[in-house]
Amino acid sequence: MPKSVLILFAHPSYARSRANRALRSVAQDRALRSVAQDREHVTVHDLYETYPNFLIDVEAEQRLLLDHDHIVLMHPLFWYSAPSLVKEWLDVVLDYGWAYGEGGTALAGKTWTQVITAGGPEKSYCSDGLNRFSIDELLRPFQATANLCQCVWQAPFVLHASRQATPEILAEAAAKFSALLEGLIDG
Ligand SMILES: Cc1cc2nc3c(=O)[nH]c(=O)nc-3n(C[C@H](O)[C@H](O)[C@H](O)COP(=O)(O)O)c2cc1C
Structure with missing residues (x-):
């Protein structure tokens, strides 16, 4: 039984995006294909487009x-984290x-994957690199959140040196x- 994927997309200046645009287009194509097959496996949900004033519809998000x-x-x-609307959303x-x-088990068993573009090159994300910490270390607050919600944390997908x-x-x-x-959809 194919699984469904919710992509919570957050980019405050998407009109100028190159890296996220490239990744998002894949997801959007997949979402369109699943609609055409009448099997909605991928939903791309643009948080900045939906909530430009940061007034999040909690019930709609939870649904x-x-x-x-x-x-x-x-x-x-x-700033080693996510754009601010993501924090508000959380x-x-x-x-x-x-x-x-x-009684808070609504998300138990769902996987949680972070898909990130980083301006810094991979070699800058280690203890003796410019950014001093690895991406895994910097994502610990998200991982801890996923853990508390009983989600299954997945290895993050990272595109480094995104601007070049x-x-x-x-x-x-x-x-x-x-x-x-496809791996997520196929389980
Ligand atoms: C406010 C702001 C903060 C940023 N902080 C970081 C950062 O902490 N680490 C990093 O590697 N890149 C950082 N960047 C660079 C962005 O990650 C980069 O511009 C983005 O990945 C490019 O993707 P796009 O083409 O989809 O916009 C920052 C950019 C902005 C505007």
Whole structure:
């Protein structure tokens, strides 16, 4: 039985995006194909487009989460974390008694995958590199959140040196992301 994937997409200046645009287009094509097959396996949900004023419809978000097996958070790395709407989303959507705490098991068993583009090259993300910490270390708050919500944390997908990425590199990253998506759908 194919699984469904919810892509929570967050980019505050998507009109200028190259890296996320390349990755998102793969997901959008896949979403269109699944609609054509009458089997909605992939939903791309653009948080900045939906909530330009940061007024998040918590019930609608929770319904979307319940309707999907896999959660993918896709965004550029901003200050070693995510764009601020993602933090707001986490704060208001992952409610006590729903996502965690007493009776909070709504997300139990769903996978959680972070799909990130980073301006810094891979070699800068280690203890003796410019950024001093690895991406895995920097993503610990997200991983801890996933753990508390009883989600299954997956290895993050990272496109490094995103601003220098050539069309070939973007195409290669898009193909890898496509394979990741198919893997999630096929379980
Ligand atoms: C406010 C801001 C903060 C950023 N912080 C980081 C960072 O902490 N680490 C990093 O590697 N790149 C950082 N970048 C670079 C972005 O990650 C990069 O511009 C993005 O991945 C490019 O993707 P796009 O083509 O989809 O916009 C930052 C960019 C902005 C605008």
